[in-house]
Amino acid sequence: MIRTLDLRGKSLTKAGYQRAIPRATLDIAAAMLVIEPILERVKNGDESELIKLAQEFDGVTPDSIKVSQGALDKALAELDPQVRQALEVSITRIRKVHTDQVRTEKTTRVVDGGLVTERWIPVDRVGLYVPGGRAVYPSSVLMNVIPAQIAKVSSIAIASPPQKEFGGLPHPTILAACALLGITEVYAVGGAQAIALFAYGMEGLSEKCDLVTGPGNIYVAAAKRALRGVIGIDSEAGPTEIAILADESAIASDVAADLISQAEHDVIAAAVLVTDSLSLANGVAEELLTRVAKTKHADRIREALGGIQSAIVLVDSIAQGLDVVNAYAAEHLEIQTKNASLDALQIRNAGAVFIGRFSPVSLGDYSAGSNHVLPTGGCACHSSGLSVQTFLRGLHYIEYSKNAFVDIAATVITLANSEDLPAHGEAMTARLENL
Numbered sequence: 001m002i003r004t005l006d007l008r009g010k011s012l013t014k015a016g017y018q019r020a021i022p023r024a025t026l027d028i029a030a031a032m033l034v035i036e037p038i039l040e041r042v043k044n045g046d047e048s049e050l051i052k053l054a055q056e057f058d059g060v061t062p063d064s065i066k067v068s069q070g071a072l073d074k075a076l077a078e079l080d081p082q083v084r085q086a087l088e089v090s091i092t093r094i095r096k097v098h099t100d101q102v103r104t105e106k107t108t109r110v111v112d113g114g115l116v117t118e119r120w121i122p123v124d125r126v127g128l129y130v131p132g133g134r135a136v137y138p139s140s141v142l143m144n145v146i147p148a149q150i151a152k153v154s155s156i157a158i159a160s161p162p163q164k165e166f167g168g169l170p171h172p173t174i175l176a177a178c179a180l181l182g183i184t185e186v187y188a189v190g191g192a193q194a195i196a197l198f199a200y201g202m203e204g205l206s207e208k209c210d211l212v213t214g215p216g217n218i219y220v221a222a223a224k225r226a227l228r229g230v231i232g233i234d235s236e237a238g239p240t241e242i243a244i245l246a247d248e249s250a251i252a253s254d255v256a257a258d259l260i261s262q263a264e265h266d267v268i269a270a271a272v273l274v275t276d277s278l279s280l281a282n283g284v285a286e287e288l289l290t291r292v293a294k295t296k297h298a299d300r301i302r303e304a305l306g307g308i309q310s311a312i313v314l315v316d317s318i319a320q321g322l323d324v325v326n327a328y329a330a331e332h333l334e335i336q337t338k339n340a341s342l343d344a345l346q347i348r349n350a351g352a353v354f355i356g357r358f359s360p361v362s363l364g365d366y367s368a369g370s371n372h373v374l375p376t377g378g379c380a381c382h383s384s385g386l387s388v389q390t391f392l393r394g395l396h397y398i399e400y401s402k403n404a405f406v407d408i409a410a411t412v413i414t415l416a417n418s419e420d421l422p423a424h425g426e427a428m429t430a431r432l433e434n435l
Helices: 014-020 027-046 045-057 067-076 081-099 138-150 170-178 190-201 218-227 251-263 276-292 297-304 318-328 342-343 361-366 402-418 422-432
Strands: 003-005 108-112 116-120 125-129 155-160 186-188 211-213 241-246 270-275 311-314 333-334 354-355 393-398
Touching: 014 318, 027 045, 027 218, 027 402, 067 170, 081 138, 081 170, 081 354, 108 170, 108 402, 125 138, 125 190, 138 155, 155 190, 170 241, 190 211, 190 218, 218 361, 241 251, 241 318, 251 276, 251 297, 251 333, 251 361, 270 276, 270 297, 270 318, 276 297, 276 311, 333 342, 342 354, 354 361, 393 402, 402 422
Parallel strands: 003 311, 125 155, 125 211, 155 186, 241 270, 241 333, 270 311, 333 354
Antiparallel strands: 108 116, 116 393
């Protein structure tokens, strides 16, 4: 079901390890060609064009693209009490973690009379995308909205695909999660057309956004790439992935269950075990055979585990395993070793790190308090997960007195002339002439 990759006795470069454990192939370039006419239709169209797109791609004709307050209130009123309680517990924990991410203003006195202050300013308006399709993701509402609210973004809109079984509205649990968080601007639109709506705005329906965040399928990722610059984006989210670094102390059934949990998302989801224990590797392989057959989405999981993107990777030692997982830079990385806390300190590249047996990825997906919108496809080597910082911009405010200006003027003029930009220097000397 899942291939075994033997890296024992091999010492590869970072790039070498990355080639040995590839991701599933995604043809973003082809997807961009597909979405190009969709973006143009939204850019030049009105609400009726969005309704036509819903008919074409979602098989439903929404009465209205904007979800009414009545529909939001109804969804919350009819929400299963247990689900509501679970969402409320998760909201509390996510708020607690993300509140500690708030940045503070800092003023640096460069010299007497020379001040530079860095202030953190929220973007004016954000569009948050919540996917719909194989699964329902009210958790993604929480993960996107709460950091934006803590950052004090003043205008927040959400888009989620219209659902045939709910009369063209997004899934009611998504609407209920929006209502719980006080979000009143929600649109029944999905895919590339949702990103285009946020990027361009639409007269009489929605104002243009400054930033779009949230995961989605390949067409959402392609739209983000195509419209980056028109809007800011968080990332181009790819298929979900889990890597687990484990030794003989790990329990095979735990490891297998965690690999399955992420393979459940998509047939191109990645599930990778890195271990120095042959007995654990064999035990996990046996557990997968038993457990996958019993799961609801067995066919999807079996295909994901059997893909080139998934593997049980054998290494000589946990030290080599650390090199492997740092090179792989997984979206989710579990450490299930005897010295899990110490080994976790050696991790440089991961979207989020889950330490020890009782910190599975599923915990972070919902209720740990951390964010589950994380970099995929190896982007954890250079990018972070969604946070309050995503919605803030650091602005420098520069204020120099006359004496501080005079003191530094010659330095600025010298540097300006060295770059053959004399007008820059003249902007300094003009002031010196009229002190």
